Amino acid sequence: MGIEKNLVHRAKKGDILAFEELISGYEKKVYNTVYRFFNNKEDAMDITQEIFIKIYVSMKNFKESSSFSTWLYRIAVNTCIDFFRKQKEIVVPINDEISDSMVTKIGIPQRSPEEIAESNEVINIIEDAINSLPEEQRICIILRDIQGFSYLEISDILNCSLGTVKSRISRGRRILRKILIDKELFTVKGV
Amino acid sequence: MADNCDKYNMIIDKYIEGRVSYEEKKLLEEHIKTCDKCQKEVSQLAFIINTCNSLKSLEVPSSFMPCLHNKLLQVRSDIDSNSSSFLGDFLKDIKTLLLEYFYNSKKILAIALSVFIISTFLIKFIDIEMFEQKPIYKEQINTESNELKSLNKEMVDDNKELPLEFEAKNHIEEENLVKTNLSFKIIKMLIIPVVFTITAVILWISKNKG
Numbered sequence: 350m351g352i353e354k355n356l357v358h359r360a361k362k363g364d365i366l367a368f369e370e371l372i373s374g375y376e377k378k379v380y381n382t383v384y385r386f387f388n389n390k391e392d393a394m395d396i397t398q399e400i401f402i403k404i405y406v407s408m409k410n411f412k413e414s415s416s417f418s419t420w421l422y423r424i425a426v427n428t429c430i431d432f433f434r435k436q437k438e439i440v441v442p443i444n445d446e447i448s449d450s451m452v453t454k455i456g457i458p459q460r461s462p463e464e465i466a467e468s469n470e471v472i473n474i475i476e477d478a479i480n481s482l483p484e485e486q487r488i489c490i491i492l493r494d495i496q497g498f499s500y501l502e503i504s505d506i507l508n509c510s511l512g513t514v515k516s517r518i519s520r521g522r523r524i525l526r527k528i529l530i531d532k533e534l535f536t537v538k539g540v
Numbered sequence: 541m542a543d544n545c546d547k548y549n550m551i552i553d554k555y556i557e558g559r560v561s562y563e564e565k566k567l568l569e570e571h572i573k574t575c576d577k578c579q580k581e582v583s584q585l586a587f588i589i590n591t592c593n594s595l596k597s598l599e600v601p602s603s604f605m606p607c608l609h610n611k612l613l614q615v616r617s618d619i620d621s622n623s624s625s626f627l628g629d630f631l632k633d634i635k636t637l638l639l640e641y642f643y644n645s646k647k648i649l650a651i652a653l654s655v656f657i658i659s660t661f662l663i664k665f666i667d668i669e670m671f672e673q674k675p676i677y678k679e680q681i682n683t684e685s686n687e688l689k690s691l692n693k694e695m696v697d698d699n700k701e702l703p704l705e706f707e708a709k710n711h712i713e714e715e716n717l718v719k720t721n722l723s724f725k726i727i728k729m730l731i732i733p734v735v736f737t738i739t740a741v742i743l744w745i746s747k748n749k750g
Contacts, residue, residue: 363616365609365612365616368612369605369608369609369612376600376604376605377597377599377600378597380598380600380604381597381598384598385595390598393598394604397600397604398604398607398608398611401608401612402608402611402612405612406615406619471591472591475588475591475595476595479592490592494588494589494592494593495592495593497593515550515553518553519549519550519553522553522588522589523585526584526585526588529584529588530584535584535587540583540584
């Protein structure tokens with residue numbers, strides 16, 4: 350803990366080597382979170398770099414009241430959402446109450462049952478389904494079900510209540526289920 | 541039945557994640573024995589969560605850290621260049637440009653000299669009040685020194701022993717007063733031309749820099 354504090358102080362003064370040492374170990378998790386959010390390796394590389402540059406520039410604003418990792422993931426998530434909003438051509442209102450017709454519309458492309466028999470294909474379908482979730486539910490599902498953060502950690506990162514996090518995750522999972530039912534994934538897998 | 545099922549929603553999430561209490565677990569297991577809908581929901585959500593958990597992490601590309609390092613160096617140099625003060629930058633610019641002009645052009649020198657000479661002469665004509673003070677001041681000094689001399693004379697008349705030290709002291713005080721007065725006038729005379737010259741040089745540099 351003392352080592353991290355020392356690195357934080359040096360990084361706040363602009364020490365690049367200290368900063369690189371400080372973030373080593375986080376880059377993989379951040380890169381994967383970004384990759385799952387955008388489902389694109391090139392975007393993931395560029396946005397992750399952007400995130401770490403943002404963190405380096407904002408180091409002086411890090412108050413040390415929260416843990417460095419929470420603060421780092423908060424910047425990562427906010428940057429992802431900012432990029433996503435910029436990328437979005439059509440602005441869809443963010444609403445927890447997503448309609449069934451919308452789920453069908455934003456769902457994955459049609460595939461035949463034979464095609465989805467392969468396990469890789471199942472993963473692709475689930476990745477696409479996650480990618481079609483509204484951003485707030487998507488980030489919660491990524492942090493919880495893929496990256497394995499606790500509910501409390503997610504509420505700290507997203508700076509929202511535990512209840513909101515639980516509700517977003519629960520709702521997100523049910524939207525995923527609806528998409529996968531529509532794509533007949535469970536019929537093929539016999540679930 | 542649907543109303544009944546809704547209350548199991550949160551328990552289902554906890555059940556799949558293994559965070560459910562013993563009582564909740566028993567309650568849900570009893571319910572799904574008789575409810576096909578919830579039983580399907582449990583198995584399908586469990587499938588989704590298990591698949592998500594099993595998604596492999598990608599390795600960060602090898603070029604990631606070197607690329608980030610170069611970007612950080614660039615950011616660092618940008619921060620350093622921006623952190624220098626406006627005044628510091630301005631003085632730096634003036635220094636560079638002055639050196640450049642002194643070595644490459646004599647125009648700036650000619651302008652500075654002309655402005656200085658012209659403004660000095662203008663001040664001489666305009667600031668009459670300042671020159672009018674000169675005789676008044678001299679008269680005052682003369683009166684004062686005459687008074688001192690007469691006092692000395694009285695003293696000499698009264699007492700034949702002349703206080704030489706006292707006379708010398710008076711002379712020094714007189715000289716000092718004239719000197720202070722003169723240096724004050726010179727400073728006053730020079731301030732305005734110097735300010736004019738500096739302004740002209742700054743304007744010339746800004747114009748040429750732009």
